[in-house]
Structure formats: C-alpha cells, structure tokens
Amino acid sequence: MSTGSISDRLVEGFAGGLPSPTRGVRKLVSLVGFVAVWWLFYEFGVLNFEHFVSPVTTIVEFAGALAGQPLTEGGDTIYLHAVYSGARVAVGVVAAALLAIPLGLVVGTSDRWENLLYPALEALRPIPPISWLPIAIIVFPALALGSISVPLPALFVVFIGSFFPIFTNTIEGARTIETEYGQAARSLGAGSGDVFRHVVLPATLPSIITGLSLGVGLGWITVVAAELLTGGPGLGYIIIQGSRLLQNQVVVIGMLAVGALGYATSALVEALGNWLMPWSTE
Amino acid sequence: MSEHNTDTTTRSDTDEQSAEQRRSWTESSGSGTVNIQDLTKVYGDDGDELVAVDGMDLHIEAEEFVTVLGPSGCGKSTVMECIAGYLDPTEGEVLVNDEPVEGPDPSRGVVFQENRLFPWKTISENVRFGPQMRDDVDESRVASLFDQMGLSGFEDAYPHELSGGMQQRAELARLLANDPDIMLMDEPFSGLDAMTKELMQEKLLDVWEDDDRTVLFITHDVEEAILLADRVVVMTARPGQVKDVIDVDLERPRSTDIVTTDRFNELQRRASESIHDEAERAMEQAEGRV
Numbered sequence: 001m002s003t004g005s006i007s008d009r010l011v012e013g014f015a016g017g018l019p020s021p022t023r024g025v026r027k028l029v030s031l032v033g034f035v036a037v038w039w040l041f042y043e044f045g046v047l048n049f050e051h052f053v054s055p056v057t058t059i060v061e062f063a064g065a066l067a068g069q070p071l072t073e074g075g076d077t078i079y080l081h082a083v084y085s086g087a088r089v090a091v092g093v094v095a096a097a098l099l100a101i102p103l104g105l106v107v108g109t110s111d112r113w114e115n116l117l118y119p120a121l122e123a124l125r126p127i128p129p130i131s132w133l134p135i136a137i138i139v140f141p142a143l144a145l146g147s148i149s150v151p152l153p154a155l156f157v158v159f160i161g162s163f164f165p166i167f168t169n170t171i172e173g174a175r176t177i178e179t180e181y182g183q184a185a186r187s188l189g190a191g192s193g194d195v196f197r198h199v200v201l202p203a204t205l206p207s208i209i210t211g212l213s214l215g216v217g218l219g220w221i222t223v224v225a226a227e228l229l230t231g232g233p234g235l236g237y238i239i240i241q242g243s244r245l246l247q248n249q250v251v252v253i254g255m256l257a258v259g260a261l262g263y264a265t266s267a268l269v270e271a272l273g274n275w276l277m278p279w280s281t282e
Numbered sequence: 283m284s285e286h287n288t289d290t291t292t293r294s295d296t297d298e299q300s301a302e303q304r305r306s307w308t309e310s311s312g313s314g315t316v317n318i319q320d321l322t323k324v325y326g327d328d329g330d331e332l333v334a335v336d337g338m339d340l341h342i343e344a345e346e347f348v349t350v351l352g353p354s355g356c357g358k359s360t361v362m363e364c365i366a367g368y369l370d371p372t373e374g375e376v377l378v379n380d381e382p383v384e385g386p387d388p389s390r391g392v393v394f395q396e397n398r399l400f401p402w403k404t405i406s407e408n409v410r411f412g413p414q415m416r417d418d419v420d421e422s423r424v425a426s427l428f429d430q431m432g433l434s435g436f437e438d439a440y441p442h443e444l445s446g447g448m449q450q451r452a453e454l455a456r457l458l459a460n461d462p463d464i465m466l467m468d469e470p471f472s473g474l475d476a477m478t479k480e481l482m483q484e485k486l487l488d489v490w491e492d493d494d495r496t497v498l499f500i501t502h503d504v505e506e507a508i509l510l511a512d513r514v515v516v517m518t519a520r521p522g523q524v525k526d527v528i529d530v531d532l533e534r535p536r537s538t539d540i541v542t543t544d545r546f547n548e549l550q551r552r553a554s555e556s557i558h559d560e561a562e563r564a565m566e567q568a569e570g571r572v
Contacts, residue, residue, distance in 0.1 A: 178398075180394050180396070180398050181398055181400065183366070183368050183386065183392065183394075184392060184398045184400075185400075185411070186385070186386040187366060187367075187386040187387070187388065187390060187391060187392045188388055188391070188411050188412035188415060188456070189387075189412050189415035189416055189460065190411075191415075194415060198400070198403075198411070199400065202400070202402035202403075203402065205402070277402070278440075279401055279402045279403075279404075279440040279442070
C-alpha cells in the first residue's frame with residue numbers, strides 16, 4: 001500500500017497486514033472502547049464501580065435530558081443549567097479580557113507601568129481562583145436584574161481565573177515584538193498612536209488569542225468549582241446535587257456537558273482568532 | 283521636494299569635479315546631505331562600556347551613493363541607526379540637510395537586514411503604509427511601483443506567501459512609496475541567494491539612477507560595495523572609525539557585468555587590502571583575544 005502516513009504503514013507492519021480501518025472507524029472505536037471499559041468496571045465491580053452507574057442508564061438518561069426532561073425531580077432542564085453556567089463563563093471571561101488585554105499591553109510596552117503594576121499582580125497570580133470565593137461572598141452585595149439574581153461572587157471567581165492567563169500572555173506577546181517593526185513604522189511616518197495600532201496590536205494578537213483560549217478553559221474550571229459551593233442553577237450545582245441525591249448518572253451528565261461546552265467555546269475562540277488574523281499561516 | 287530640480291543640475295556639475303572637491307563642499311544644503319561630525323556612541327554603563335563608534339567623521343553629498351564596508355561588529359549599523367534617528371549619539375552629531383537629527387522621519391527611509399514588511403498586512407497595505415500615515419496615497423504611483431518591482435498580482439498576498447527576492451522588492455517599494463530623500467540600507471541583500479542578490483543590486487541601481495536620492499548602503503561584501511557606490515567608506519574594527527575612502531570612478535549606468543573589468547578588480551583589490559587587517563582584528567575581538 002503506497003498511500004497512508006508513515007505511522008499507518010508502521011502499524012500495518014506490526015499488525016501483519018491486517019486491513020487498516022478508516023479514520024472515522026478508529027475514532028468510533030475510541031469512543032465505544034471508553035464506554036465499554038466503563039461498563040466492564042461497573043459490571044465486574046472493579047474498584048467500587050458497582051456502586052456507581054452503568055453507562056447504559058447514563059446514556060438513556062442523557063438522551064432524556066437532551067429531550068428536555070428535568071435532570072432531578074422537579075428540577076430544571078440541562079439547557080437551563082448550561083445557559084446559567086455559560087453566561088457566567090461569558091460574563092467573567094469578557095470582563096477579564098476587557099481589563100487584562102489593555103493592562104497587559106501597557107505593562108508589556110512600558111517599563112514604568114510594569115514597575116507599578118506587575119509586582120502586585122504577579123504576587124496574586126499563584127493564588128487558586130476558587131480561594132477568592134469567601135472574600136467575594138462577603139464583599140459583593142446581592143444583586144438582581146429584574147427577577148434574575150446575579151451571582152457576583154461566582155462571576156468574580158471566573159473573572160480571576162481567566163484574568164491571569166490573558167494578562168500574562170498579552171504581556172509576553174507585547175514584550176517580544178521585534179523592535180525593528182516599530183522603527184520601520186516610525187521611519188515611514190507613523191506616530192506613537194499609529195505604531196500602537198499598526199504594529200503593537202496586530203503583533204500581540206496571536207498571544208492574546210492564546211491567552212483567551214486558556215482563559216476560557218480556566219473559566220469553565222472555575223465556574224464549576226464556584227457552583228459546587230454557591231449553588232445553582234448551573235452545571236457545577238447539578239454535579240454536586242446529583243451526588244447528594246445518589247443519582248450518579250446526573251453527575252456524569254453534568255461532567256459531560258461541561259466537557260462538551262468547554263470544547264465548543266475553545267473552538268469559538270480559535271475561529272475568532274482565524275477571523276482576526278487572516279495572515280496567520282495556520 | 284522643490285529643491286530636487288536644483289539638485290539634479292548640481293549633480294551633473296559635481297560629476298565633472300574631482301571627488302576631493304566634492305567632499306569639501308560641506309556648506310551644501312541640498313536635500314539629502316548627511317554630515318557625521320565626530321560621532322561617538324558608547325553602549326552600556328560605567329565599568330561595562332562598549333565603544334561602538336569613536337569620533338567618526340563623514341560627509342555624504344545629496345544624491346550620492348555611499349557604501350560603508352566594515353568587518354562585523356565594527357559599529358556600521360550603529361552609525362546607520364544614528365542617522366535614522368533610532369539612537370542618540372553619545373558625543374558629536376549627525377546633521378541631515380544641516381539640521382541635527384531628532385528621531386525618525388519619513389524623509390529618511392530604512393531597509394533592515396532582515397525583511398521587516400509587516401507580516402499582518404498585505405503587500406498592498408505595506409506599500410501604502412507610509413503615504414497612508416499622511417493621508418496622501420497616490421494610487422497611480424502605487425500602481426507604477428507594483429509594476430516596476432514586479433509585484434503586480436500580489437497586492438493581496440501576505441509577506442510570508444512571497445519568495446525572499448519578492449519580499450525584498452516589496453520592502454523597497456514600501457520605501458519608495460514614501461519618496462524619501464535618503465535611503466539607509468543595512469545589509470539588505472545579505473540573506474538572499476547569489477542570483478537573487480545580483481538581480482536586487484541591479485534593481486537598486488535602476489531605482490537610484492531614476493530618482494534623485496542619497497543612499498547609504500552598509501555591507502560586508504567588497505564586490506557589492508564597489509559595484510553600487512560612488513564612494514566606498516572602509517571602517518576600522520571596533521571602535522569604528524573611517525579608515526579609508528575609495529572613490530569608485532566606474533562609469534554609470536552600471537550593470538553587474540562590470541565586475542569582470544580590470545578597473546573593477548583593481549578597486550576591489552584595494553578595498554580588500556584595506557579591510558583585511560580590520561577583519562582580522564574584528565575576528566580577534568569576537569574570539570575574545572583583545
């Protein structure tokens with residue numbers, strides 16, 4: 001067989017010339033294999049898996065949840081929980097980006113601002129975002145927009161979680177711009193505002209997108225952690241609620257929903273990057 | 283730009299004069315003169331100082347093509363950065379059109395050793411960048427530059443989609459779109475293969491012969507230095523000073539064929555001899571023996 005990648009041919013060699021399945025079939029094998037291992041663990045009680053939940057039950061209930069059935073007795077649908085968590089991630093990450101990108105550009109391009117801002121922020125960076133929750137619960141007042149209560153403490157935790165990856169990546173991107181681009185622009189007649197707009201901003205954009213991608217990931221991690229503690233509606237709340245009610249299929253459904261939404265939002269950031277950077281070679 | 287016409291007539295006069303006289307005309311105030319007076323540039327702080335250039339003097343006439351030939355690390359790029367306005371001299375001064383240089387200016391265009399087209403802009407956006415900064419894009423001029431540089435059809439391409447030679451031509455087009463009086467070029471062709479380099483040298487000679495511009499071209503390639511220049515300035519190893527000035531009396535317009543003539547070889551031998559000891563010293567400096 002002359003087609004196929006080198007690794008395909010190597011595997012073929014090891015397998016002694018068995019027919020090589022297509023890419024789609026292999027991906028399906030991966031998913032089915034995962035479920036099969038779960039089922040085996042449940043069925044034969046590996047570790048304490050017999051107390052957990054069978055994949056079959058979970059899949060049936062997941063289908064029901066997607067059809068709009070409430071996840072718990074008298075509770076909300078998965079869509080409502082997803083909308084709440086998604087909105088928290090969106091608001092927290094957007095707020096973080098609006099602050100982190102300008103601050104990062106300023107710190108990355110000005111020594112004076114770096115001296116003023118960087119040490120304090122760098123000292124706060126290693127603190128796990130969720131540990132801000134107790135302070136946030138005390139200092140943020142209860143806020144409601146009409147009938148919807150706005151969970152400021154949870155939003156703040158998401159904000160903190162996504163702020164630092166965006167901030168540090170923006171700084172790094174702005175710091176590593178080749179000085180000759182700025183010199184070339186100035187010799188072509190650009191003022192400092194033009195240099196910022198035509199050189200600093202586009203040259204930093206790839207790092208900003210990387211930071212946003214990491215920030216959105218951190219947003220999902222922190223929103224689930226916050227909801228475990230502050231309550232729902234929300235996917236984190238569903239996970240802890242499922243556990244309390246011994247409805248383990250609900251725990252798994254909540255986890256899978258977070259995974260799927262995390263994947264989708266990071267694809268969204270990637271699409272945003274491609275749209276903003278048509279020059280990018282990727 | 284109105285002074286350009288008078289410069290053209292001055293030029294044809296000066297061609298008749300001996301180079302000695304030309305250099306003594308320091309009072310000339312045409313657009314595009316560069317006067318380097320006792321230029322010294324020291325990098326670093328007390329105790330860890332590096333004297334890159336030490337008391338250099340050089341006068342460049344308007345519309346003159348001067349190449350600066352020097353061993354690596356001799357401070358030739360430092361001199362260029364002082365003229366461009368990126369660096370302030372530690373001592374002495376750089377006068378352009380009899381005025382001290384204060385920061386970069388579109389009348390002094392720069393081409394760097396590495397291609398510095400903006401990767402995030404298309405070729406067309408790059409070429410228009412200078413005029414756009416002044417809200418003064420001359421479409422017919424841009425179009426004729428694309429034509430002249432063989433870039434037609436690549437207006438919407440991004441720099442990374444072009445070959446090295448095309449990127450260099452695009453960078454030259456970006457510079458020319460701005461119509462600078464002085465072109466500062468820091469080893470612009472050193473990264474190109476021999477064939478492309480030769481074509482770029484001919485392109486640059488064409489461009490220079492068409493318009494009235496002063497060119498300061500830095501190189502470490504002896505053949506390139508003579509092929510292009512009216513005068514070759516040989517620099518010493520660090521700290522950089524003018525070691526020797528060689529008048530290149532080869533006829534113009536020139537093409538790269540000229541490198542096989544006897545007179546070219548004679549000039550090349552002279553420049554090579556002049557730079558040989560300096561290159562040796564520069565190598566010793568780089569190896570830490572001095």
